Each structure stands twice: as C-alpha cells, then as structure tokens.
Amino acid sequence: MKFLHFIKITIRLCTLLCVFSLSCLATPFLDNQSSTNKKLKDVKSEISNAQSALNDVLKKRTRLENQLKESDIAISSITQKIQENTNNKKIIQNKLTELEKNKSTLITSKALQEKLLAKQLRAAYSAGHHDYIKLLLNQKNPATIQRTITHYQYVNNARIKEIENFKKTIDELILVEEKHKKQSIALDTITNELAINKKSLEQNKEKRTSTLTLIKKEQLTKQQQLDKLISEEKSLKDTLNKLELLAKASKNLDGLAKLKRKLKWPVSGRITHNFGTQKHGYIKWKGVLIKATLGKQIKSIYNGKVLFSDWLKGYGLVTIIDHGKGYMSLYGYNQTLLKKVGDYVEQGEPIALAGQSGGQSQPGLYFEIRHAGQAQNPKLWCR
Structure with a gap:
C-alpha cells in the first residue's frame, strides 16, 4: 500500500514537473517562431526588392540596347551616304577636269581662228573692193577675168567656212562653260552634304560611345551574362532556321x-x-x-x-x-x-x-x- 501510494505521489510529481517544464519551454519556442516569421518576411521583402531592381536593370539594358541599335543603323546609313557622295564627288571632279581640258582646247582653237580670220580680212582689204562689173569693164582677157573671179570665190568660201567654224567653236565653248558651271554647283552641294554627313556621323558615334558606357555600368552577373549569350545565340539560330526555308527556293x-x-x-x-x-x-x-x-x-x-x-x-x-x-x-x-x-x-x-x-x-x-x-x-x- 505504501509502495503504491509512493508510486502515485511520484507520478503526480512527475506530471507537475512535466507541466512546469513545458510551460517554461513554450515561451522561448513562441519567441523563436515569431522571430523566424519576421526574418522570413524580411527575406521575402529583400527578394522582392532584388527582383524589382533586377527588372529595372534589365529594362534599362533593353532600352540602352535599343539606343545602340538605333546608333548602329544611323552610323551605317550615314557612312553609306558618305561613301556615295565621295564617289559622286570623284565623278564630278573627273568631269570638271575633262571639261577644263575641252575648254582649254576650244579657247586655243578660238584664238587661232581669230588670227586666221583677221589675216583673211586684211588680205581682202589689201586686194581692194573689186566686184564683177569692174572686172568686166576693165576689158581684160576673159580667161584672166575668170581666174580672178574663181580665186575670189575660193577665198570667199574659205572665209565663210572659217567663220562657220569660229561660230561653232564659240557655241561649243559656251556649252562647255555652262556644263562646267553646273558641275561646279553640284560639287559644292555634295561637298556641303559631306560636311553635314561627317558632322552627323561624329554625333552618332559620340552617342553610341555614351550608350556603351552606360551599358557597361549595368554590370551583369556571370549567370546573367551566360543567359544573355544563350538568348542571342537562340535568336541567331531561329533566324537561320527561317532563312533555311527561303534558301530552298x-x-x-x-x-x-x-x-x-x-x-x-x-x-x-x-x-x-x-x-x-x-x-x-x-x-x-x-x-x-x-x-x-x-x-x-x-x-x-x-x-x-x-x-x-x-x-x-x-x-x-x-x-x-x-x-x-x-x-x-x-x-x-x-x-x-x-x-x-x-x-x-x-x-x-x-x-x-x-x-x-x-x-x-x-x-x-x-x-x-x-x-x-x-x-x-x-x-x-x-x-
């Protein structure tokens, strides 16, 4: 009986001790759980902030990459214009050189023709102002008269031919000078366009350099860099796959x-x-x-x-x-x-x-x- 009573008392004490122990342990457990929940909430907030920051970085990089694309295309277009204008400028300069040669040749020819015409006119003046009636009234030998008339006709025809050649030379010279003037204006226009193109090219190059600097500031992690390359390679592969279908034709x-x-x-x-x-x-x-x-x-x-x-x-x-x-x-x-x-x-x-x-x-x-x-x-x- 005593033993059983002792057992009962012992069990009751153990129960009380267990209840006491549990009540003592419950408080720190609840405190730890509250702390853990707070930490978890903070971590989730940090993850959300990090994800938001990453999205902002990616959006900014996308915007900068689009700017880079625009600069690359603008530089390409301007460079092509510069090349075309440079080629056109060479063509015009060659035309001007050819026109200068033609002009010089015509001026020389004009000077010679002027001398020849002047000589012929002086010769005609020195020979006197004979006409057919005077020659007939002179009662000279008809054969002599015929030879003189034939000579005058020959000289007159030669003079008319030289006058026509002179007029043709003058017309050609006027035409060459007009062409030269037009080509000179065209050269000035292209030269001005080239200057504008080159200035625009430098501005776009500066813009491109600034964009690249900003892109480099937005540093990517190794994984992000890898993902970027994978994405670019996939884009290229998709493009090539589409082109393969066209190539079959x-x-x-x-x-x-x-x-x-x-x-x-x-x-x-x-x-x-x-x-x-x-x-x-x-x-x-x-x-x-x-x-x-x-x-x-x-x-x-x-x-x-x-x-x-x-x-x-x-x-x-x-x-x-x-x-x-x-x-x-x-x-x-x-x-x-x-x-x-x-x-x-x-x-x-x-x-x-x-x-x-x-x-x-x-x-x-x-x-x-x-x-x-x-x-x-x-x-x-x-x-």
Missing part, C-alpha cells in the same frame, strides 16, 4: 562542298577568337572573330544570294548569304551593309564595311560558315 547555287581550303577570307586580319574556343561558360564560338580596320571592305567568300541584311541583337549589322546546297556564310559586327535582301553577289564582291556594331569595343568581323544549320570551322574552307 534558291536555284543555280552549287554550295561550298568542293571548295574546302580554296576560298579567300572575307577580310585580311588576325583571328582573335577561333572556332570552338570558349566564349563564356559552356558557350563556344560558332565562328571566328577577325580583327579589321574600321571601314575596311568585307567581301563575299563565294557566289550567292543575300538572305538577310539587318541588325541582329548581339551581332550588330549582319549580312547572311546563301551559297546553295544548305551552305550559308554570315558576316557580323559591320559598320555598313552594302547589299540588300535578294541581291546576288559574286565571289570577292564587297558586301559590307568592317565595324564594331552590336556593342563591340573594337572593330572587326564576326564570320561564320554553316551547313544545314550546323556551324562549321571556317578554317576548313578559307586559307
């Missing part, structure tokens, strides 16, 4: 299969990035990057048809040429595109001018060769 193009190591590079220069080398993370170069002087001519590696001629994110101003049989060549980072979609080009024909569009800091050419959509090593074709 091209005829009379025999491809590049038989031309391995027989083609010339589109531009001369040192290759700074080789095909297959690491670009960023696991992304590799699908083509080669060739260092080139700004404005240097980029030439088609082979005959083909232009399928794409526009600005492409990450690659700047791009020309893509279909060579037939599933072969394409791509030329990126250009300053100016010289060909439009649908143009047929010959091997070695200029298609663009080297540049640094698409956000590049140094001028050069990004060059790819693809077959059935798969990137090929350009070194297997070009030497």
Whole structure:
C-alpha cells in the first residue's frame, strides 16, 4: 500500500514537473517562431526588392540596347551616304577636269581662228573692193577675168567656212562653260552634304560611345551574362532556321562542298577568337572573330544570294548569304551593309564595311560558315 501510494505521489510529481517544464519551454519556442516569421518576411521583402531592381536593370539594358541599335543603323546609313557622295564627288571632279581640258582646247582653237580670220580680212582689204562689173569693164582677157573671179570665190568660201567654224567653236565653248558651271554647283552641294554627313556621323558615334558606357555600368552577373549569350545565340539560330526555308527556293547555287581550303577570307586580319574556343561558360564560338580596320571592305567568300541584311541583337549589322546546297556564310559586327535582301553577289564582291556594331569595343568581323544549320570551322574552307 505504501509502495503504491509512493508510486502515485511520484507520478503526480512527475506530471507537475512535466507541466512546469513545458510551460517554461513554450515561451522561448513562441519567441523563436515569431522571430523566424519576421526574418522570413524580411527575406521575402529583400527578394522582392532584388527582383524589382533586377527588372529595372534589365529594362534599362533593353532600352540602352535599343539606343545602340538605333546608333548602329544611323552610323551605317550615314557612312553609306558618305561613301556615295565621295564617289559622286570623284565623278564630278573627273568631269570638271575633262571639261577644263575641252575648254582649254576650244579657247586655243578660238584664238587661232581669230588670227586666221583677221589675216583673211586684211588680205581682202589689201586686194581692194573689186566686184564683177569692174572686172568686166576693165576689158581684160576673159580667161584672166575668170581666174580672178574663181580665186575670189575660193577665198570667199574659205572665209565663210572659217567663220562657220569660229561660230561653232564659240557655241561649243559656251556649252562647255555652262556644263562646267553646273558641275561646279553640284560639287559644292555634295561637298556641303559631306560636311553635314561627317558632322552627323561624329554625333552618332559620340552617342553610341555614351550608350556603351552606360551599358557597361549595368554590370551583369556571370549567370546573367551566360543567359544573355544563350538568348542571342537562340535568336541567331531561329533566324537561320527561317532563312533555311527561303534558301530552298534558291536555284543555280552549287554550295561550298568542293571548295574546302580554296576560298579567300572575307577580310585580311588576325583571328582573335577561333572556332570552338570558349566564349563564356559552356558557350563556344560558332565562328571566328577577325580583327579589321574600321571601314575596311568585307567581301563575299563565294557566289550567292543575300538572305538577310539587318541588325541582329548581339551581332550588330549582319549580312547572311546563301551559297546553295544548305551552305550559308554570315558576316557580323559591320559598320555598313552594302547589299540588300535578294541581291546576288559574286565571289570577292564587297558586301559590307568592317565595324564594331552590336556593342563591340573594337572593330572587326564576326564570320561564320554553316551547313544545314550546323556551324562549321571556317578554317576548313578559307586559307
């Protein structure tokens, strides 16, 4: 009985101790839970703020990249105008040089004709003012009279011919002077246009430099940079897939299969990035990057048809040429595109001018060769 009573008392004490212990533990547990909830709320707030900041950065980068695109396209357009005006200026200068020569020849001819006419007039004056009636009244030998009349007629005809030639020379000289004046005005107009174009070009270059500086300030993490490259590569691949469908309609193009190591590079220069080398993370170069002087001519590696001629994110101003049989060549980072979609080009024909569009800091050419959509090593074709 005592033992059972002791057991009961012991159980009751243990129960009281347990209740007391639980009541003591409950307070810190509740405090910890409250603290954890607060921390969780703070973390969620930080994540939300970080996500909002990232979205702002991405929006700003997108806006800046659009500005970059506008600057690249503006620079391309102005550069093309400058090239056209420069060529027109050379043509006009050549015409002016030719007109100057013609003018000089005509002036010399005019001076000689004036001397000859003056000599003839003096000779006619010295011979006297004989006419047919006076010659007949002189009662000379008829044969002599006939010879004199014939001589006068010959001299008179020669004088009339020289006068006509002189008049023709004067008319030609007036026409040449008018042409010269028009060409001089045209030259002044083109010279003024060139000055405006060059000023506009410098302004757009400055704008582009400022945009690039702002883009660089918006630093991306390695993962974001990788995502950006993946997105750009996907955009290029999607574009090429669409162009493949158009390429199937091209005829009379025999491809590049038989031309391995027989083609010339589109531009001369040192290759700074080789095909297959690491670009960023696991992304590799699908083509080669060739260092080139700004404005240097980029030439088609082979005959083909232009399928794409526009600005492409990450690659700047791009020309893509279909060579037939599933072969394409791509030329990126250009300053100016010289060909439009649908143009047929010959091997070695200029298609663009080297540049640094698409956000590049140094001028050069990004060059790819693809077959059935798969990137090929350009070194297997070009030497």
